[in-house]
Amino acid sequence: MTYPNLLDRFLTYVKVNTRSDEHSTTTPSTQSQVDFATNVLIPEMKRVGLQNVYYLPNGFAIGTLPANDPSLTRKIGFISHMDTADFNAEGVNPQVIENYDGGVIQLGNSGFKLDPADFKSLEKYPGQTLITTDGTTLLGADDKSGIAEIMTAIEYLTAHPEIKHCEIRVGFGPDEEIGVGANKFDAEDFDVDFAYTVDGGPLGELQYETFSAAGAELHFQGRNVHPGTAKGQMVNALQLAIDFHNQLPE
Known part of the structure; x- marks a missing residue:
């Protein structure tokens, strides 16, 4: 089974800068994500056969592929994020x-390389087509690959109505890399029985748990005292950080 538009679609997506910005106070955090959603994704969502396509103030582009079998009443959602991580x-x-x-x-010509000795996952892919960065930028496959996969799957289902399916909802959202995109996701509006995030991982793998992505910023304040009179008074902030870290569960 081949998908003739998959590679070209992916290459088109990754060439668009949609880097998110953790210092931004807006949602989406960058205008480039808004432009990518409204100028690239939404028109293509309509072209591949999605209906009721719209863009929400929370930065999500949403569309629906209606069920073509009335007996399949449950609804499934597929979600991917459009932003890329904090690198060029x-x-x-x-x-x-x-x-x-x-x-x-x-x-x-960057001087960087991917060596199977360091990246064992490469051993799984001899004979396949791989796409990499040239070493000067991020590739952005996380998660433009997911968007390309979902878009191509919808295109395929539209072209092959003999494949029976339930209602499928699609959502492409912002700011996953900075941990805030999901905060404003409208699950009630998405309105599905099950939803899957299409992101990185080995071919065919399904993950049903994930880390929380919770974080904290800690400030350690020491006490600076002249070395001549510092005994018993000076406090090394680095030592405080070490002591704190040593108390965390392994």
Whole structure:
């Protein structure tokens, strides 16, 4: 089974800078995400056959593929995020490696490489097509790959009505990389019985648990005293941090 538009679609997506900004006070945190959703994703969502396509103030682009079998009454959702992590996302120049030979992959002329000795997962993919960064930017496969996969799956289902399915809802959202995109996700509006995030991982793997992504910023304040009279008075902030860390569960 082949999907002729999948690779081109993915390459188109990753070349658009949608990097999120943890210092922003807006949702989405960057205008580039708004532009990507409204100018790229929403028109394509309509082209591949999604209906009732709309953009919410929380930054999510939503669409529906109606059920083509009335006996399938449960609704399923698929979700991916459009932002990329905190690294250079301008001038993304993907390199496509067809029929991967299992060896070391040089990332352009950057001096960086992917070596199976360090990245054991490469051992699973000889003979396959791999897409990597050229080493100067982030690729952005997290999670433009998920968006491309969902979009291509909807396109395929639209072109093959003989495949019976329930109602499918699709949501593409912002700011996952900075931990705030899901905070404003409207689950009631999405209105499905089950939903799946399509993100990174081995082919065919389903994950039903995840880490919480909770975080904390701690400030350790020491006490600076002239070394001549510091005994018993000076407090090393670094030592305080070490003592704190040593009390955390392993």
